[in-house]
Amino acid sequence: MQEVNIEKKSDLVTINLFGRIDSNNAPLVETEVLKDLEGNTLPIIIDASGLEYISSAGLRVLLHIRKQNEELKIVNVSSEVYEILDMTGFNQMMDVEKAYKVVSIEGCEVIGQGANGTIYRFDKDNVVKVYNNADALSEIQHEREVARLALVLGIPTAISYDVVKVGDSYGSVFELLNARSFSKIMSNEPDKFDWCVGEFTGMLKKIHETEVPEGKLPKIKETVLNWTEFVKDYIPAEYYEKLKKMVEEVPEDNHMIHGDYHTKNLELQGDEVLLIDMDTLAVGHPIFEFASMYNSFIGYGEYDSKHVSEFLGFSMETSERFFRSVLATYLGTNDENRLKKIEEKASIVGHTRMIRRSIRRKGLETEEGRAEIELWKKTLLSLLDRTDTLLF
Amino acid sequence: MTKRPVIDLHMHSTVSDGTDTPMELLEKVKEKGIEIFSITDHDATKAANMMKDYIKGESVKFISGVEFSSRDEQGRYHILGYGYDPEGKSINDMVEHSHELRMQKVHARIDFLKDEFGFTFSQEDLYKLLAKDNPGKPHIAKMMVAYGYAPTKEVAIEQYLNKKKFKGGYVDPRDVIEAILGSGGIPVLAHPTYGNGDQLIVGDEMDGRIRRLISYGLKGLEGFYSGFTLKIQKEILGFAAQYGLYVTAGSDYHGKNKMVILGDNNLDPEEEYPEGLVRFLEEVRYY
Numbered sequence: 001m002q003e004v005n006i007e008k009k010s011d012l013v014t015i016n017l018f019g020r021i022d023s024n025n026a027p028l029v030e031t032e033v034l035k036d037l038e039g040n041t042l043p044i045i046i047d048a049s050g051l052e053y054i055s056s057a058g059l060r061v062l063l064h065i066r067k068q069n070e071e072l073k074i075v076n077v078s079s080e081v082y083e084i085l086d087m088t089g090f091n092q093m094m095d096v097e098k099a100y101k102v103v104s105i106e107g108c109e110v111i112g113q114g115a116n117g118t119i120y121r122f123d124k125d126n127v128v129k130v131y132n133n134a135d136a137l138s139e140i141q142h143e144r145e146v147a148r149l150a151l152v153l154g155i156p157t158a159i160s161y162d163v164v165k166v167g168d169s170y171g172s173v174f175e176l177l178n179a180r181s182f183s184k185i186m187s188n189e190p191d192k193f194d195w196c197v198g199e200f201t202g203m204l205k206k207i208h209e210t211e212v213p214e215g216k217l218p219k220i221k222e223t224v225l226n227w228t229e230f231v232k233d234y235i236p237a238e239y240y241e242k243l244k245k246m247v248e249e250v251p252e253d254n255h256m257i258h259g260d261y262h263t264k265n266l267e268l269q270g271d272e273v274l275l276i277d278m279d280t281l282a283v284g285h286p287i288f289e290f291a292s293m294y295n296s297f298i299g300y301g302e303y304d305s306k307h308v309s310e311f312l313g314f315s316m317e318t319s320e321r322f323f324r325s326v327l328a329t330y331l332g333t334n335d336e337n338r339l340k341k342i343e344e345k346a347s348i349v350g351h352t353r354m355i356r357r358s359i360r361r362k363g364l365e366t367e368e369g370r371a372e373i374e375l376w377k378k379t380l381l382s383l384l385d386r387t388d389t390l391l392f
Numbered sequence: 393m394t395k396r397p398v399i400d401l402h403m404h405s406t407v408s409d410g411t412d413t414p415m416e417l418l419e420k421v422k423e424k425g426i427e428i429f430s431i432t433d434h435d436a437t438k439a440a441n442m443m444k445d446y447i448k449g450e451s452v453k454f455i456s457g458v459e460f461s462s463r464d465e466q467g468r469y470h471i472l473g474y475g476y477d478p479e480g481k482s483i484n485d486m487v488e489h490s491h492e493l494r495m496q497k498v499h500a501r502i503d504f505l506k507d508e509f510g511f512t513f514s515q516e517d518l519y520k521l522l523a524k525d526n527p528g529k530p531h532i533a534k535m536m537v538a539y540g541y542a543p544t545k546e547v548a549i550e551q552y553l554n555k556k557k558f559k560g561g562y563v564d565p566r567d568v569i570e571a572i573l574g575s576g577g578i579p580v581l582a583h584p585t586y587g588n589g590d591q592l593i594v595g596d597e598m599d600g601r602i603r604r605l606i607s608y609g610l611k612g613l614e615g616f617y618s619g620f621t622l623k624i625q626k627e628i629l630g631f632a633a634q635y636g637l638y639v640t641a642g643s644d645y646h647g648k649n650k651m652v653i654l655g656d657n658n659l660d661p662e663e664e665y666p667e668g669l670v671r672f673l674e675e676v677r678y679y
Contacts, residue, residue, distance in 0.1 A: 002544070023590035024546045027530075027650065034651050057590040060619035064651035067618075087594065088585070089623025 004029050006036045013042050015065075018050035021058035030061045037069070044069050049076035049099060059090055066094045073097065097137075100165040103128055103173075111181055112264045113311065114277035116143075117171075124178070128164060128171040129277070136170045137163070143172065143279040146217065150278055153210050153256070157275045158267075179274065182263035186322070187313040197322065199273050200266060201329040204289070207275070210256040212283045220257055220284030221250060224291075224349055230356040235377060239384050243352065246390050250285045257282055257289040262296035263312055263322070287390050290327065290342065291349035297323035299350045302379070303372040338392075344383055345390045351380040396661040397427040397673065400654060401455060402472065402582065402614065402642020408433035408459075408526055411647030414442050421452055424655045428673065430457035432472055432582075432642070434526055435490035440478040444679045453678045458483070458572075459582055460490060463562040467601065468588035471565060472580040472614065472640070473572035475677035480575025490563050491526070497561060498527050504556040505532075511541045511552075529553050569609045578676055580612035580640050581605055584631075585624045594627060602631050612638030612672060616659040618652050619644065625658060632668045638675075639668035 003025055007014045021029055037044070046062065048054075054062075066072045076099040077085065085091040105120045105128065112119035116139055117131040131139055140163055147159045160172035182196055224247050232240045258265070259280030267274045280292075297319045301308030305316035312319055328339055355376050363369030404410030405417050412420065414431055417439075421429045429452060431439035440456035447454045458473045476483045502518065505511040513521075517535055521527050533548035542548035572579040584602070587593055593601060602613070615628045616639070632639045641659040645652045659665070665673075 020546075024530075024549050025544075026590075028545070030651055055590045056586050056592045056619075060586075061651070063619055063621070067653065067656065068651060084592065088592065089621035092623065093621050 004032050006033070008036075008042075011042060013037065013040060013044045015044060015046045016050060017046060017048050017054075018052075020053040021051065021061070022053070022055035023057040026055070026057040026061050029058070030064065033061070033065060037065070040069065043071035043073070046072065046074040047076055048074055048078070048081060051078070051081060054081055054084075056084075056088075059084070059088070063090065063093060075099075098163075100163055100170065103164040103166050103171060105130060105166055105171075111179075111184075112267075112276055114265065114279065115260050116279050117277075119276065121176070125175055126173055127158075127176045127179075128166065128173050129160070130166045130169050130171040132169075134168050134170075139279060140170060140172045146281040147278040149212075149216055150210075150256070150275070150281060153212065155207060155210060155256070155275055156272060157278055174276070176267060176274070176276075177269055179267040179269035182266040182268065183313045185268060186263060186318065190318075193318075193322070194325075196263070197325045197329055199268075200263065200322075201326050203266060203273055203275060204258075204261060204326070204330060207256050207258055207261075208286050208289070211254055212256050214254065217256065218282045219252070220259065220282040220288045221247065221252065223282065224288055224352075227349075227352050227356050230359075231352050231380075234355060234359070234373075235381065239381055242384055243348070246348070246388070250287060250390050253285045254283050255286075257284050257286065259289070259292060260296075261289060261293050285390075287342075287345055287392065288349060290346035291353065293323060293326075294343065294346045294350040295354055299347065299354050299376075303368075303375050341387075342392045344387055345392060348380065348383050348387060348390065351376045351383070355380065396665055397453075398425055398655065398661055399428040399641055399659065399673070400424075400426050400643050400645070400657060401428070401430040401457065401474065401640045402432050402459070402617070402657070403429070403645040403654065404433055404459075404647070405431050405439050407431075407436045407438045409646060414439040415446060418443070418446055418450070418452070420654055422450075426452065426655050428453045428455065428678075430455040430474060430642075432457035432459040434459050434461065435487055435494070436525065437476075437478055437483060437487050440476075440679075444478055447679055455676055455678055456577070458487070460486065460563060460568040460572075461588065462565040462568045463588075464564050464566070466604065467593075468591070469565050469601075469605070470582035470588055471568045471572070471610075472582045472642075473568075473575075473577040474580060474640070474672075476572055476575040476577025478679075480577070482571040482574030483577065484575075486563070486568060486571035493561055493563065494526060494528065495522065497558065498522065498532070500558070501529070501532055501553060501556055505536075505541075505552060508555070509541070509552060511536065511539070513539065565605060566608045569605070573609055576677065578611045578638060578672070579609060580614055580638065581610055582614050582642075583617050583619065583644070584613055584628055586619065594624075598627070598631065602635065602637075606635060606637070610637070612640055612668065614642055615639040615666065615669070616641030616657040617644065618642075618656045618658070620658060622658075629666055629668075633666065637668055638672035639666050640672060641669065 005016045073095040075097040078099050082098050108120040108122050111121050117129045119127050119129045121127045147157050150157050158174040160174050162173040164171045228244050259282050265277045301316045308316045308319050358373050363373050405414045433439050437458050443454050455474050456478050460471045462469050533545040536542045536548040569579040613632045641657040643652050643656045645654040
């Protein structure tokens with residue numbers, strides 16, 4: 001019949017629904033499904049992409065199928081149908097996945113880059129963050145939740161209002177009207193360097209002054225301990241022990257840190273400075289924030305400066321100067337010796353992370369990767385030789 | 393404490409649109425371990441009349457049942473009647489009245505198809521149609537498809553049969569409730585959220601409906617139902633508690649042609665039953 005079409009594969013049954021399903025044809029759909037699924041033990045997916053309307057009589061057919069087949073999932077549900085499922089609690093009785101609008105990012109400008117995805121501007125008012133991980137719905141959900149939390153706690157940020165499909169990946173859509181990233185401002189208007197340092201530092205302090213209720217965000221220290229654990233096999237034992245001890249003695253801290261704070265994740269929209277790419281939000285000591293900042297502005301360019309200049313959009317020289325100016329402004333000191341010491345502490349954690357990241361991305365399999373890891377390892381060991389604490 | 397009984401108070405037999413005879417239902421009910429049941433055919437008390445003889449000596453308890461379709465200016469309702477006297481005059485008059493209205497409508501529809509579109513059917517097929525207990529739009533639509541008047545049943549209903557409008561000719565819920573009460577029965581609103589089966593009524597709209605029907609004499613709500621989600625169930629049980637109504641539980645089993653499982657109504661004998669259901673089971677009449 002025209003409303004239902006059942007495809008059986010060796011490990012899955014797909015029921016495609018089309019058009020309108022109401023009391024006139026729901027009994028027929030039910031008979032059809034019943035006939036075809038007799039004795040079925042395979043998981044069932046109902047594809048609702050062709051479904052225009054379903055009445056409550058139709059919904060009950062779905063519920064009946066669900067009762068006889070525990071593993072039932074409904075995908076590509078339109079917003080209208082989803083609303084009914086939500087209102088009636090059907091979405092609590094079965095696994096329901098909404099239909100996503102398909103968006104193409106071909107030719108779109110990259111305006112931001114985060115640990116988990118890339119942000120594109122797809123029209124004048126909207127940007128889409130495309131996640132690296134194909135199965136990113138839970139990440140999107142997480143980022144939405146933490147962005148909402150940040151906003152509630154007073155951090156200006158954009159919250160995604162829609163989830164879309166981009167190729168095989170998912171993207172979340174944000175409204176960002178005529179916004180420009182700080183990277184863009186720095187590369188187009190070098191005379192705004194000092195202003196950028198001021199705003200960038202101001203936001204950083206604001207983040208670090210924000211207290212987060214217990215349990216709402218992950219603890220960065222635990223993440224850093226994982227990085228430390230990872231490099232255990234790649235550095236001498238005594239260095240590992242020292243590093244671990246230094247991380248462990250950093251006190252717990254319930255203040256927010258961004259976790260991936262660089263000039264591509266800060267946007268100027270009108271007069272307002274907005275923080276984006278919130279998925280790495282955590283709580284912890286600022287030294288861990290400085291560590292990831294060190295990497296973005298300096299660390300990744302230590303072996304080849306183009307890794308920094310191509311990513312941020314300005315020279316490595318500018319980038320180093322920017323990082324150091326931000327640190328000095330943040331700490332309110334021009335004491336070069338002190339600033340150098342703190343930068344070194346940050347870079348200990350930073351190098352630990354970079355080594356792990358590169359090895360996990362199969363860095364040891366290329367000559368350049370091996371050279372880079374070797375350089376970072378040497379730097380890390382010499383930093384550990386002359387540093388005894390991450391505290392400042 | 394004594395174990396709570398397994399119950400299913402909403403099912404259909406071959407007297408209306410189910411595929412099991414009342415006797416077959418009795419056997420299946422026993423197999424399923426259901427302890428209290430009722431057969432609720434559409435606009436028919438025949439099963440209750442049959443069952444009162446069959447049930448003698450059985451361990452399962454039977455409650456006479458019926459499901460009337462009704463309608464007024466404000467909407468459509470399916471109203472269940474429980475524990476009535478199967479020989480009661482008011483309820484059997486209502487069954488007859490409903491049947492007559494239905495037959496009148498079938499005749500009117502057949503005439504309409506002939507006058508408006510020139511669709512005619514053989515005497516034999518018409519006779520078969522009218523011999524059914526409760527012939528309706530779906531049966532006529534099926535014939536239209538067989539005759540090639542419409543490509544599908546849906547088209548037959550939407551583009552032809554629904555063009556015929558009826559003024560009046562419906563059973564009023566007030567009369568249904570009165571007829572059930574008049575024969576000693578308990579009137580209960582079936583699957584409240586779904587109205588006549590295809591609607592979706594929640595919140596204030598549901599509240600308004602229930603209040604109106606209570607003013608006509610409604611005594612209970614079907615709070616446990618195979619097609620309910622937990623959210624809907626909670627809402628209906630909330631209304632029942634708020635207005636001190638009886639609560640019933642039913643699957644709406646129709647036999648082979650639907651996926652509804654006999655006995656499935658989300659009621660768990662391991663859990664405490666709501667007060668309205670306990671009271672119903674104590675106060676309703678059994679056979």
